[in-house]
Amino acid sequence: MEQSCLRSANYYNYLKQSSCLRIDGVDDAKRFSSLLGALDIVQISGENQMELFSMLAVVLWLGNISFSVIDNENHVEVDSNEGLANAAKLLGCSVPQLVIALSTRKIQAGKENIVQRLTLTQAIDARDALAKSIYAHLFDWIVEQINHSLGTGRQRTRRSISILDIYGFESFNKNGFEQFCINYANERLQQHFNRHLFKLEQEEYLDDGIDWVSVEFVDNTDCLSLFEKKPLGLLSLLDEESTFPKATDLSFANKLKQHLSGNPGFKGEQDGAFKICHYAGEVSYDTTGFLEKNRDPLHTESIQLLFSCKSDLPKDFASVMIAYSQNKSSLSCHLLVDSQKQSVVNKFKAQLFKLMQQLENTSPHFIRCIQPNNKQRPRQFEHDLVLHQLKCCGVFEVVRISRAGYPTRMTHQQFAERYGFLLSHSVASQNPLSISVAVLQQFSIPPEMYQVGYTKLFLRTGQVAALENAKNRMLHGALRIQRNFRGLHTRREYYTLKKGATALQSFVRGEKARFRFDYLFKRWRAAVLIQKYTRRRLAATMFTDQLKNIVVLQSVMRGCLARKKFKCLQEEKESKVINSKVRRDVRNNISQVRLCHVSSRSPYLYILSVINLAR
Template sequence: MRVGSDNIVQKLTLSQAVETRDALAKSIYAGLFEWLVEQINKSLAVGKRLTGRSISILDIYGFESFDRNSFEQFCINYANERLQQHFNRHLFKLEQEEYIQDGIDWAKVDFDDNQDCLHLFEKKPLGLLSLLNEESTFPNGTDYTFANKLKQHLNSNPCFKGEREKAFTVSHFAGEVTYDTTGFLEKNRDLLHLDSIQLLSSCSCHLPKAFASNMLNQSEKPVVGPLHKAGGADSQKLSVATKFKGQLFQLMQRLESTTPHFIRCIKPNNFQSPGSYEQGLVLQQLRCCGVLEVVRISRSGYPTRMPHQKFAKRYGFLLLENAASQDSLSVSVAILHQFNILPEMYQVGYTKLFFRTGQIGILEDTRNRTLHGILRVQSCFRGHQARRHFKELHRGIATLQSFVRGDKTRKEYAVLLQRHRAAVIIQKQIKGMNAKKTFKNIRDASIVIQSVRKIQKWPRLPDAMVRSI
């Protein structure tokens, strides 16, 4: 135990040692759980860093009511009570407030509000959590004295009812739940001694050391709240209920900053058997979760809504007359009249149009058909333009090719003509040379023959022979 700046060693009884062991086990489990969540969030943070957006999923079991309900069911049902109010606020209050603020003729749908039950838990100084923390600080406080204190201060609350011995009943949104206060104070204190943290620090494994370091770091933070029991570690100055409430409020702040979507899971039977449907059980769950009121609001309300500017921009081109100079509200009303939408199927608000289920589908189908026809006309016109441009391009290419081919043919013909002329000249020269050579040979032969005749003085040959020669 730490008393001031001194440490005092005290022997524990068997029950105290068991409680200390259990507290150490729960601390290790809590540290491991937080470590796993941190690792998972790090691996999933890549997409958020790239897009700046994220999706958070809260999966929690509904209200619990067993034959014996203890501190665990007390915390779980408190959390469900707070989440149920968040559900009611978004699906009942905000939904109907939007109708009223926009000037819609609307008959308000009543629903059960659980604010009184939340006051029972959270009211200071006389609330369940405050009285639990107060009794946990008393060294001589017991579960029995805690139960008597609740009956003394809270019997006037309509959501609270004291029971015999150490029990009390709370009227939750889902129904009445009876709690047995046995073990409430000890579980709320959840005392972890400093030597347990030192034990974790001395481990050779990395994770227990990290858990011990986190506990010591928490002990250096300033204390928020009065709950502190001598002998506990500094990190245990806050009770479990106080920590749970703080974490729950952080969760609610996170939920309020997001766009919520609710999925209600209904258990069909208590035997976990497929194909078995218990109508009474399902109806009870629908009533407890407020689903019946949500269905009633959806059926009588206007689930589809759209601002005037967006509606006019989306469907304004469907008007038969030009409405470019009109304001968005006039355009919206003209569209509704043109398509003969019944007045009871919509309402015109100050800033939005409100439609009943299925009404916007008529406009959307017409818009899609019109856009499809426009796209068909545009595709035909663009095809015509493309084909005309192609023909013009084809004629230009053919003309250019004819000029190029003509110029190329003329050049080839000029080269061929030049070669032909050169060949003719060469042939002429060769033929002339051959003719001259033949003539020279005949002439030389004639001269030789004539010269031989003169020398040998041959008789004169007849003229016919001379001509033949």
Template sequence: MTYEQTYTGNILIAVNPFRRLPHLYDVHMMEQYKGAAFGELSPHLFAVADTCYRAMINEKGSQSILVSGESGAGKTETTKMLMRYLAFMGGRTGTEGRTVEQQVLESNPVLEAFGNAKTVKNNNSSRFGKFVEIQFDKYGKISGAAIRTYLLERSRVCQVSDPERNYHCFYMLCAAPPEDVKKFKLGDPRQFHYLNQSSCYEVANVDDAREYLETRNAMDIVGISQEEQEAIFRVVAAILHLGNIDFIKGKDVDSSKLKDDKSLNHLKTAAELLKCDETSLEASLCKRVIVTPDGNITKPLDPAAAALNRDALAKTIYSRLFDWIVDKINSSIGQDPNAESLIGVLDIYGFESFKINSFEQLCINLTNEKLQQHFNQHVFKMEQEEYTKEEINWSYVEFVDNQDVLDLIEKKPGGIIALLDEACMFPKSTHETFAQKMYQIYKAHKRFSKPKLARTDFTINHYAGDVTYQADYFLDKNKDYVVAEHQALLDASKCSFVANLFPQLPEESSKQSKFSSIGTRFKQQLQSLMETLNTTEPHYIRCVKPNTVLKPGIFENFNVLNQLRCGVSQSLMSH
């Protein structure tokens, strides 16, 4: 999927045509842009990448390319093209074995298989943020790379709304060659609860069976061994079987037991795939051990709590698996501690506003607010320095600063994330008490409002418009702890791969009082990303989605203008 392109100043605006245009991105085209002055040839992604590479070589300084735009605008495809061009410029000829640049490029299909999904707005939506740092030696050759990822949407593993899909890897595995399907005890994806909450099983123009083989091939190239690949897909299959374990009321009050033989079979298969004890797995789903000063108390869980507990286990396993894959790719590619400079390419989720917006959307939109501020400050500084240089008579332009929105969400103390952390640490808090507290604290804040009759909804006035969030699952989604029973169960797995996903915690940090918050960790990661970006010279590509039906040849004027108003032109038009 690739693009019509134009420049606004030195910002490239790329429009997604929703079809492949390979002639625009082949090696012949790369040769043309190599070393050409910016603006000499037609606007192109390669022109931005070339300018970036030359600036790094000539000025001996690190660069970054920030790819932004709403979901489905083409950010991920743009990032892949940029990485291909940088590999073309910084690649080594005639080297033996797998090259760093090959591994960097092949990391894309692997991460997409486990981190991308079909959403309403995009058939291949990245459900995590990604910053790829490509390191170069003093000769301008690629010498190492590091991939940093941000906030995988873990709730998708267990909850999929129609007409979306879960992560690609689940469907790929169900469409794998018959011997693999048999080995992992899979079959039609329609039989699995984690997939059948949506009636969408296929994506137009995507062959899941072929994608499975291509992903396995890419895993080979990035240095994931055959044994590790087997273990990875065993874990993916186990998650699908876990989702099919249902519960009904047990003999005791508020207790639960397996619903039927079907649930028992899925429990057995999940235990077999994870190489853990079947009885312990069942106990870890139906009971919870509470540590008290007088000793441990085993508390039975009712069927609803057991189902939530099962989902928590599935989400934890999947997010640990994703982190393992990222770490493995990084250690396989290798860092160059003596790198002369780096080029960072940022492909991060676009601004999101759905019918239902939850905790993930708040984090995604916080990211976009941060990047918008970075963009504004840089573009205005750049423009106004240009005016001074050209001796144009001008008066300083005040631009719309969004610091107040950033403070509302992330300030400590007093911001929404801090308030949420506080609520998560009090056992009696509910999403209603959390919402009430927000209504009370922010009632006079001009960026915050409470919709009429709302009990838990709240609206934030973002740079790209108002978004109403539903606070109902905020507390659960912000808690980042692993249930002690799940930890013990998987740490004891006879499969070393699974056990390594759950290393034993040092004694002091395993205490239940230690609260770890996803919101705060994400805020820290963002802070570190912004610090890295601030040490680089930024180059911007704004991706634009020409229509909402994801089809070629349709240009919805209003939709496009609105995206530009929220991005580039909002800054430039206020001159």
């Protein structure tokens, strides 16, 4: 906000005119914070938000630009003040450029361009026109950004739900050009309301040949003709008078009296005032400012100023102003003048007709807002004011036609297709009309509660409810039968699928088991083979080790036995040697004994003694 050089609200001429700068119970800072949050939600970037607030600041600073009269012809020059400097800075243009745009006008005379200074009134109108143009295009830009964010373009969607919030009918003590345009728009929208709720409905009844007593309503066709008739309608006469340089508001009022005095909807008054009989009542208008406001003095210089700005938004606004020209980049005066030939009421009328075309292609629903009192207080109703609004808006007629009318209507074909299956018996004729009448008779709907037209069947309020209830019961029963049948069918399919799945699973599991068995058997055989060779290897190794040990043991034992045997043999040898020596000694002894005792003993004893010795 510092970039916008803003000050307090009472500093700006556009804001302090109402003398109401604060509202009790409204926190401006909190609501501004909510506004920033809303702009973020609709995806308006921070840079675009700053441009938005800068343009709003431009509007405020333009209102503070003042002018000084410099000659007797009331020509002016722009005062050099803070408003001028800040407006030029925020627009992105130089101060001299802004001064030229607000205080001069180029007039083409042949091949020459003459620069003419503006009078005080013209300069103020030019300044205000530039401010209003920037503000209006800024509003359109915001709407465009929101629509782009929401993606409501025709390329993205074919259907939409739109809300049209219109200004209400206005009638003040002093009504000017603004109230004139607003009430004209309300007349057109009221005709759309009448057309959909009265004319089209009753025309449909009559076209289809049913008995119907027309409901009278306030038809504002004459009032719209007073506005739009060419060449002697209010709008045409206003445009014609606006083209004359020397025309005044009083001359415009006199022209209206001259051409429209015979119209019952128009009444001329004194001091440039006139009355129009609207659908909501008579409204008196003061013609002061009509011509100037209708001309919308946004001159070529102002558009060129916007094109020359460094900021993007003013350039976009200027491009929109000449959007109908094929070469948007050209700044020729001819194109710019052509783009400005259309008056305010013509632009307003064109936009209103475009809106009406869009409304005609929709299925409208209307919400009437009634003002309870003129004091803007809650829970307080002024009986006469509310009654007057209900009468003017046609609410009573809407209630009357709704009570007497037939809100439910279907073609015979649609009715037969929707409710024909409710018949408990067959009908001889199978055409939709016979089926429809048979259905109504079966459900004992009184004849006064419906009418049969050429192509459609018309029913009063509440009669379709009985048919819908019967249809819902029938459909509910059918749904229960379908549910049970589908359940049975589904269970059978389930069991069949389950059986097939079980068989498939068993086959697959068998195949998997067999495959696994073969795999395990092969692994077992391989393991057995490995074990066999391993065991044989281990056994061979153990046998070799044991054989070595046995051989060692045997060698040890054999060595031990051999040594024992050798020792025994050695001992035996020694004993033999000893025995041989003993024997020799014995033999010698025996020989000696024999010699000694031969004589004294017998031979038998001698032999025994020899044996004993031998032993």
